[in-house]
Amino acid sequence: xxxxxxxxxxxxxxxxxxxxxxxxxxxxxxxxxxxxxxxxxxxxxxxxxxxxxxxxxxxxxxxxxxxxxxxxxxxxxxxxxxxxxxxxxxxxxxxxxxxxxxxxxxxxxxxxxxxxxxxxxxxxxxxxxxxxxxxxxxxxxxxxxxxxxxxxxxxxxxxxxxxxxxxxxxxxxxxxxxxxxxxxxxxxxxxxxxxxxxxxxxxxxxxxxxxxxxxxxxxxxxxxxxxxxxxxxxxxxxxxxxxxxxxxx
Amino acid sequence: xxxxxxxxxxxxxxxxxxxxxxxxxxxxxxxxxxxxxxxxxxxxxxxxxxxxxxxxxxxxxxxxxxxxxxxxxxxxxxxxxxxxxxxxxxxxxxxxxxxxxxxxxxxxxxxxxxxxxxxxxxxxxxxxxxxxxxxxxxxxxxxxxxxxxxxxxxxxxxxxxxxxxxxxxxxxxxxxxxxxxxxxxxxxxxxxxxxxxxxxxxxxxx
Numbered sequence: 001x002x003x004x005x006x007x008x009x010x011x012x013x014x015x016x017x018x019x020x021x022x023x024x025x026x027x028x029x030x031x032x033x034x035x036x037x038x039x040x041x042x043x044x045x046x047x048x049x050x051x052x053x054x055x056x057x058x059x060x061x062x063x064x065x066x067x068x069x070x071x072x073x074x075x076x077x078x079x080x081x082x083x084x085x086x087x088x089x090x091x092x093x094x095x096x097x098x099x100x101x102x103x104x105x106x107x108x109x110x111x112x113x114x115x116x117x118x119x120x121x122x123x124x125x126x127x128x129x130x131x132x133x134x135x136x137x138x139x140x141x142x143x144x145x146x147x148x149x150x151x152x153x154x155x156x157x158x159x160x161x162x163x164x165x166x167x168x169x170x171x172x173x174x175x176x177x178x179x180x181x182x183x184x185x186x187x188x189x190x191x192x193x194x195x196x197x198x199x200x201x202x203x204x205x206x207x208x209x210x211x212x213x214x215x216x217x218x219x220x221x222x223x224x225x226x227x228x229x230x231x232x233x234x235x236x237x238x239x240x241x242x243x244x245x246x247x248x249x
Numbered sequence: 250x251x252x253x254x255x256x257x258x259x260x261x262x263x264x265x266x267x268x269x270x271x272x273x274x275x276x277x278x279x280x281x282x283x284x285x286x287x288x289x290x291x292x293x294x295x296x297x298x299x300x301x302x303x304x305x306x307x308x309x310x311x312x313x314x315x316x317x318x319x320x321x322x323x324x325x326x327x328x329x330x331x332x333x334x335x336x337x338x339x340x341x342x343x344x345x346x347x348x349x350x351x352x353x354x355x356x357x358x359x360x361x362x363x364x365x366x367x368x369x370x371x372x373x374x375x376x377x378x379x380x381x382x383x384x385x386x387x388x389x390x391x392x393x394x395x396x397x398x399x400x401x402x403x404x405x406x407x408x409x410x411x412x413x414x415x416x417x418x419x420x421x422x423x424x425x426x427x428x429x430x431x432x433x434x435x436x437x438x439x440x441x442x443x444x445x446x447x448x449x450x451x452x453x454x455x
Contacts, residue, residue: 045254047261048254048257048258048261051257051260051261052254052257054312055257055312055313055314058314058315058316059316060315060316060317061286061317061318078310081286081303081305081310082303082315082317084286085286109306109307110306110307236254237254
């Protein structure tokens with residue numbers, strides 16, 4: 001009898017310990033074209049979603065921010081400018097290929113003076129308790145194998161009063177939009193990935209992983225279970241994306 | 250604050266336009282970047298909105314909200330703020346609304362100066378699309394047109410101001426407005442004095 005614990009990787013079931021390797025493979029493959037593909041896939045709207053995340057983060061000069069699964073550094077650059085010389089931003093990702101792109105972008109944007117780039121696993125963050133004023137994770141949580149462990153780890157490293165913001169694909173709230181979105185995700189997206197990034201499989205995984213990710217209410221309940229207070233979420237673009245926010249009180 | 254995609258899109262477009270313009274005037278961008286890290290807070294009366302402008306190395310970033318302490322805060326109508334920032338001296342006669350400014354006024358003055366001296370290289374911006382010669386022509390024509398529109402606008406505001414204040418007397422003159430403000434202040438002080446005397450008399454009687 002096979003008693004190996006499994007988890008989902010898109011629609012496939014894989015052994016728990018192998019998921020991170022599969023995800024790493026996906027992101028290694030898409031890293032060079034990640035930003036171009038994001039712009040193409042979302043028609044540029046991902047920039048607006050991230051802008052709203054930054055506004056809701058309410059970061060002030062002198063604060064310490066962790067941008068988890070920060071990839072190519074979109075959020076970290078903005079935070080670096082907001083926290084100023086007296087603050088600090090840590091750009092963290094499990095994938096070295098994404099981090100390499102992110103590190104270069106931070107340097108090009110003149111943000112290297114108050115940023116650090118760290119390769120971490122979100123499930124066991126290598127930081128002291130009560131370190132960060134704000135943690136963000138944008139389009140990263142669904143790739144984490146044990147999401148509850150990751151939420152608990154984030155809560156641990158947040159300072160009391162600190163907040164976590166999770167920007168992630170979610171469940172469209174209108175049925176016609178959901179149908180259109182399905183057609184787009186499974187017909188257009190993989191083809192776009194093949195043409196632009198030369199990798200249809202990774203974008204097929206993207207569409208599948210979105211469907212397997214907890215919906216708005218489930219993720220909110222998970223945050224509360226992990227210990228976050230005043231958890232709430234905001235649907236964006238009809239619920240295609242949701243921004244969850246919770247506080248450590 | 251509830252996220253609003255439309256407002257955020259508008260702000261993103263505005264931010265991109267400003268930064269694109271700045272990239273085509275490297276001298277102004279360089280002078281602006283000397284103020285990198287400083288934050289301006291604009292509070293508009295109508296529509297009731299807030300705008301935070303963070304100056305960064307490569308331009309500006311615009312936000313609807315910020316928990317940071319702004320270096321300078323301006324309150325008033327968008328038109329009055331534009332007049333202040335772009336130095337529309339003649340428009341002031343018509344607009345002339347009160348602008349409340351708190352904080353580093355020197356920074357505001359410097360930014361106003363930068364805005365008025367902004368010299369965008371439209372030719373350079375259009376050259377890849379139209380070719381050098383055509384781009385220069387477009388730039389030349391555009392500059393003339395812009396100058397004409399600006400002069401015409403200023404004339405219109407000046408004449409409109411004269412008509413509204415002096416001929417139709419629909420708007421009060423600046424002097425009449427100041428006199429009215431003085432009268433209101435005087436009345437306010439007299440009322441406060443009266444209230445204080447009434448309170449004192451009540452205290453003596455009890």
